[in-house]
Amino acid sequence: MAEENVSINSTRRLPTRAEDFSEWYNQLVVKADLADYAPVRGCMVVKPYGWALWENITSWLDAEFKKTGHVNAAFPTLIPLSFFEKEKEHVEGFAPELAVVTHGGGVELEEKLVVRPTSETIIGYMYSKWVKSWRDLPILIVQWGSVLRWELRTKLFLRTAEFYWHEGHTAHASKEEAIEETYRILDIYEKIYIEEAAIPVIKGVKSESERFAGAQMTTSVEAMMQDMRALQAGTSHYFGTNFAKAFDIQFLDKNNSLQYCETTSWAISSRMIGALIMVHGDDQGLMLPPRLAPIQAVIVPIFKNDEEKTKVMEVADKIFMELKAAGIRLKMDDRDNVSSGFKFNDWEMRGVPLRIEIGPKDVEKRSVALARRDVPGRGGKSFVPQTNLAAAVSGMLAEIQSSMLKRATEFRDANIHDPKDYEEFKKVVADGWAFSWWCGRPECEAKVKEDTKATTRNMPLDQPKGDTLGKCIVCGEKADRKIYFARAY
RNA sequence: CGGGGUGUAGCGCAGUUGGUAGCGCGCUUGCUUUGGGAGCAAGAGGUCCCGGGUUCAAAUCCCGGCACCCCGACCA
Numbered sequence: 012m013a014e015e016n017v018s019i020n021s022t023r024r025l026p027t028r029a030e031d032f033s034e035w036y037n038q039l040v041v042k043a044d045l046a047d048y049a050p051v052r053g054c055m056v057v058k059p060y061g062w063a064l065w066e067n068i069t070s071w072l073d074a075e076f077k078k079t080g081h082v083n084a085a086f087p088t089l090i091p092l093s094f095f096e097k098e099k100e101h102v103e104g105f106a107p108e109l110a111v112v113t114h115g116g117g118v119e120l121e122e123k124l125v126v127r128p129t130s131e132t133i134i135g136y137m138y139s140k141w142v143k144s145w146r147d148l149p150i151l152i153v154q155w156g157s158v159l160r161w162e163l164r165t166k167l168f169l170r171t172a173e174f175y176w177h178e179g180h181t182a183h184a185s186k187e188e189a190i191e192e193t194y195r196i197l198d199i200y201e202k203i204y205i206e207e208a209a210i211p212v213i214k215g216v217k218s219e220s221e222r223f224a225g226a227q228m229t230t231s232v233e234a235m236m237q238d239m240r241a242l243q244a245g246t247s248h249y250f251g252t253n254f255a256k257a258f259d260i261q262f263l264d265k266n267n268s269l270q271y272c273e274t275t276s277w278a279i280s281s282r283m284i285g286a287l288i289m290v291h292g293d294d295q296g297l298m299l300p301p302r303l304a305p306i307q308a309v310i311v312p313i314f315k316n317d318e319e320k321t322k323v324m325e326v327a328d329k330i331f332m333e334l335k336a337a338g339i340r341l342k343m344d345d346r347d348n349v350s351s352g353f354k355f356n357d358w359e360m361r362g363v364p365l366r367i368e369i370g371p372k373d374v375e376k377r378s379v380a381l382a383r384r385d386v387p388g389r390g391g392k393s394f395v396p397q398t399n400l401a402a403a404v405s406g407m408l409a410e411i412q413s414s415m416l417k418r419a420t421e422f423r424d425a426n427i428h429d430p431k432d433y434e435e436f437k438k439v440v441a442d443g444w445a446f447s448w449w450c451g452r453p454e455c456e457a458k459v460k461e462d463t464k465a466t467t468r469n470m471p472l473d474q475p476k477g478d479t480l481g482k483c484i485v486c487g488e489k490a491d492r493k494i495y496f497a498r499a500y
Numbered sequence: 501c502g503g504g505g506u507g508u509a510g511c512g513c514a515g516u517u518g519g520u521a522g523c524g525c526g527c528u529u530g531c532u533u534u535g536g537g538a539g540c541a542a543g544a545g546g547u548c549c550c551g552g553g554u555u556c557a558a559a560u561c562c563c564g565g566c567a568c569c570c571c572g573a574c575c576a
Contacts (some may be wrong), residue, residue, distance in 0.1 A: 052567095162575065231576095353534090
């Protein structure tokens with residue numbers, strides 16, 4: 012049939028994930044009202060709904076950091092360019108993506124300033140002023156803010172020039188303590204992904220070539236998106252004394268001997284929202300886990316005329332008050348300029364976990380219709396009595412949360428493979444992950460990247476035990492560790 | 501930075517041989533509607549990316565810029 016050529020962009024529907032995953036994502040971000048394109052290259056505007064989601068993430072993390080002894084502070088957006096030259100690998104890593112301020116107040120600056128791409132340097136500089144004695148340690152500071160990296164190819168939330176994050180920067184008296192901190196934070200990251208975002212992640216250590224610029228060890232949590240690509244979802248770095256030496260952060264220990272600090276840094280960015288979209292979203296739109304959703308349930312009243320409206324709204328308002336009092340994040344959709352069918356689709360696009368429909372029939376039967384977002388169509392609808400509704404709703408939200416995690420975990424596990432040889436390996440990483448033995452040599456990683464575009468993701472902390480050494484999937488030499496390989500964002 | 505493409509209403513697009521700009525969605529107002537993306541009617545909305553040239557006449561042809569998108573090398 013020669014249908015008229017209606018562009019997919021002019022319709023309310025999304026392209027399906029199978030048709031074009033990337034375009035599905037791009038349109039979903041905008042249509043779910045999370046963000047919009049800014050008039051500045053590579054930058055986004057986070058809209059109120061998207062920011063509300065981000066606030067749920069940040070407030071959970073903030074509380075968790077405070078529980079573990081961290082405090083918040085703020086450092087300048089502008090950093091002297093010369094600071095970046097103090098740590099060799101750090102400069103090399105960031106030089107290509109720096110934005111530099113050359114003029115201020117109409118005159119050329121004596122010293123050029125960098126818009127921070129990350130704050131290790133300026134924070135290191137300040138720490139060197141603040142740390143004198145072992146009594147000053149540890150320093151456990153978190154900065155909430157945004158940073159700027161001149162990215163060549165951008166995508167809303169996943170990779171924008173400016174992005175939002177927290178960056179933790181800690182300084183310790185001993186290596187053991189700094190490493191412990193690195194892993195403590197990684198555990199927090201794992202927890203927010205699994206328990207709050209319903210996204211299964213793998214904790215592990217990055218290979219040398221995938222390390223943060225200037226780090227001695229980079230750890231990460233890695234998640235699988237629905238297109239099987241990997242997303243580095245959070246990172247925690249151990250610097251050893253690299254930055255302490257570059258910025259002269261020294262203290263006198265208990266034996267009155269001068270020592271360099273051991274430092275760490277760690278971050279989760281607004282990219283996490285990209286992960287939520289790509290792990291849970293479906294062809295109807297966004298699907299948010301109840302624990303992070305800005306709106307956990309939406310009430311859609313249904314009526315034909317004023318008489319029905321009066322009856323329905325009376326019940327709907329009462330239920331609204333009840334559920335609100337029970338602490339459920341709730342929205343009443345009483346718009347009268349769109350049909351209820353439109354509202355159903357609209358809230359599904361926005362990923363609201365649960366919809367509560369109240370119509371004349373429900374008023375009569377003293378029931379409501381519940382429609383869960385994670386089970387589309389008739390299968391996800393149920394009719395429950397109005398009495399004890401708060402308990403029923405809370406229960407269903409919890410069930411949605413756990414079923415989302417279960418589904419995402421099963422999906423991920425079904426797409427991680429253990430190929431027998433390199434030929435099979437190449438096939439596997441084209442459309443999934445491989446968990447394989449690796450000899451540890453960068454040459455083998457480079458060959459994999461060359462052949463398949465896949466990179467090493469991380470080496471999980473809980474490695475296969477015992478002395479059953481394997482053989483590197485690439486070169487066949489002896490290998491003592493297994494590592495994930497995948498195409499990554 | 502290399503290769504390809506696109507700039508026309510808020511968004512998505514059409515615009516023939518050069519003749520003075522249109523469609524769908526959205527928006528505004530009114531009435532009827534509302535249990536899976538409602539209907540009718542009347543409206544509002546334009547620097548056709550910018551600059552120059554050819555011509556009686558340019559969205560359309562020519563020259564020069566700019567911007568954005570996609571594909572490759574780098575990245576939370």
